[in-house]
Amino acid sequence: MVEVRLEKVTKKFGRVIAVNKVDLVFEDGKFTVLLGPSGSGKSTLLYLVAGIYRPTSGKIFFDDKDVTNLPPRERNVGLVFQNYALYPHMTVYDNIAFPLRLRKEPPEKIDSKVHEVAKLLRIEELLDRFPSQLSGGQQQRVALARALVKEPSVLLLDEPLSNLDALLRLTIRAELKKLQQKLGITAIHVTHDQAEAMSMADKIAVIDQGTLQQVGTPEEVYLKPRNLFVATFIGNPPANTLTGSVQTVDGTVFVEVGSARYQLTEEVSKIVREAGVEKLVVAFRPEHAKIVESPLVDPEGDLVLEGDVYVVEPLGRENIVTLIVAGMPIKVVTPPDVKPHSSSKVYIVVPRNRVMLFDVETGLNIEFLIREIHQKIPD
Ligand SMILES: Nc1ncnc2c1ncn2[C@@H]1O[C@H](COP(=O)(O)OP(=O)(O)OP(=O)(O)O)[C@@H](O)[C@H]1O
Ligand SMILES: [Mg+2]
Known part of the structure; x- marks a missing residue:
C-alpha cells in the first residue's frame, strides 16, 4: 500500500x-x-x-x-x-x-x-x-x-x-x-x-x-x-480540571486546590520553580477517581479532594456522580452500588499515577514540557 x-x-x-x-x-x-x-x-x-x-x-x-x-x-x-x-x-x-x-x-x-x-x-x-x-x-x-x-x-x-x-x-x-x-x-x-x-x-x-x-x-x-x-x-465524561496555586512550604512544593494540598514530584517542582509557575491545572479522568466517606492517611500522596455530592445519575453499568469541589463541578464514575446521598460530604481519591498536571498559560501537559526540555538540552 x-x-x-x-x-x-x-x-x-x-x-x-x-x-x-x-x-x-x-x-x-x-x-x-x-x-x-x-x-x-x-x-x-x-x-x-x-x-x-x-x-x-x-x-x-x-x-x-x-x-x-x-x-x-x-x-x-x-x-x-x-x-x-x-x-x-x-x-x-x-x-x-x-x-x-x-x-x-x-x-x-x-x-x-x-x-x-x-x-x-x-x-x-x-x-x-x-x-x-x-x-x-x-x-x-x-x-x-x-x-x-x-x-x-x-x-x-x-x-x-x-x-x-x-x-x-x-x-x-x-x-x-x-x-x-x-x-x-x-x-x-x-x-x-x-x-x-x-x-x-x-x-x-x-x-x-x-x-x-x-x-x-x-x-x-x-x-x-x-x-x-x-x-x-477525549473521554466521556471528559477529564475533570481544577486550577490550583503553587505553594512552597518548608522547601516542599505543593499545588493547592480548595482545601487539598497535592505534593509535586522533584522533577515537576524543579520545572515549576525555574519557570516561576504560579498556577497549575490539576486534571483527572472521572473513571480514575474513587469516592470514599473518610480520607485515610495516604502514604502514597494521592490526590484527595473534599466534595459535596450534587447529583447521582445511575446508568446501569455504572453511576456518574457530580460533586462540587472548590466551587467547581467534578464528575466521578462509580460502580452501580456506590450511590452517595445528595448534599453529603465525601472525599474523592485519585491515585498519583492518574493525576495530570497542565500549564495554565500554554495548556501543555507538564510531562511533555519536561520531555521537551530534556530533548533541547542533551546531557
Ligand atoms: N470551500 C470553503 N470555503 C471557505 N471556507 C471553507 C471552505 N471549506 C471549509 N471552510 C472553512 O474551513 C474551516 C474548516 O472546515 P472543515 O470543513 O474542514 O471542518 P470539519 O472539521 O470537517 O468540520 P465538520 O465536523 O463540521 O465537518 C471552517 O472554518 C470552514 O468554514
Ligand atoms: Mg467535515
Whole structure:
C-alpha cells in the first residue's frame, strides 16, 4: 500500500486558515482517525490528501512521490463522503462500476470486480436497486464498495457513520475496522466522535482550529494527553480540571486546590520553580477517581479532594456522580452500588499515577514540557 506524509501543509480559504502547518504521517496499512470538533479542518485535510484541494503551502507525499500537484484521478484514492453522494439515477451495480468505467476497464473485468466487492460488503442482493430503495446502512456500504472497487492505495472516509442510528453505527464501526485489517489498506477516517476514534484507530490525530494537537495510539491520547484540549476532548465524561496555586512550604512544593494540598514530584517542582509557575491545572479522568466517606492517611500522596455530592445519575453499568469541589463541578464514575446521598460530604481519591498536571498559560501537559526540555538540552 502506501504511506501518506504531510509536510507543513497549510490551506487557507480567503482569511480562514482551515489547516495550519500540519506535519503528519499516515502509516502504511494502518487505520488513522482524524479527530476534532466541527470546523476544525478535518474534511479540508482529507480533501487535500484526495487532491480535491491544493495546499496553499506545504507538500504531500505518497511514499517518496510528491503528489502535491497531482489531480485526484492520478492519486488512486477511494473517498467516501459523509452523505455517500451516490448517483440517484444509477443502480447500485452501476454506481459501483462507475469508477472502473471511467478508467475504461473491459466489461468482463468490471463485472467480476463489482461482484467481488459486493460480496465482500454483503450487498450482492442489492445490485439491481436504486439508492432511494436502500436504507442508510445499505447506502453506506454501496458508497464504501464504490470507493474500494478501484483498489485504491488509500481509503479516505469522511464521517461515513454519522448518518446511521446508534446501534447500526456500533455494528458498522466494528465491521469497517475488520474490513480495513483484512485488506491491509492505508485508511484515514474523519470523525468528531471520540468514542468512535478510540474504538477504531491504530493512531489518532487530534486536530483543533486547523492545528494538530497530538498524534498517538488511543491509549496514549487517553492516558497521556499532550494538552488540555486533548484531555477534555477525549473521554466521556471528559477529564475533570481544577486550577490550583503553587505553594512552597518548608522547601516542599505543593499545588493547592480548595482545601487539598497535592505534593509535586522533584522533577515537576524543579520545572515549576525555574519557570516561576504560579498556577497549575490539576486534571483527572472521572473513571480514575474513587469516592470514599473518610480520607485515610495516604502514604502514597494521592490526590484527595473534599466534595459535596450534587447529583447521582445511575446508568446501569455504572453511576456518574457530580460533586462540587472548590466551587467547581467534578464528575466521578462509580460502580452501580456506590450511590452517595445528595448534599453529603465525601472525599474523592485519585491515585498519583492518574493525576495530570497542565500549564495554565500554554495548556501543555507538564510531562511533555519536561520531555521537551530534556530533548533541547542533551546531557
Ligand atoms: N470551500 C470553503 N470555503 C471557505 N471556507 C471553507 C471552505 N471549506 C471549509 N471552510 C472553512 O474551513 C474551516 C474548516 O472546515 P472543515 O470543513 O474542514 O471542518 P470539519 O472539521 O470537517 O468540520 P465538520 O465536523 O463540521 O465537518 C471552517 O472554518 C470552514 O468554514
Ligand atoms: Mg467535515
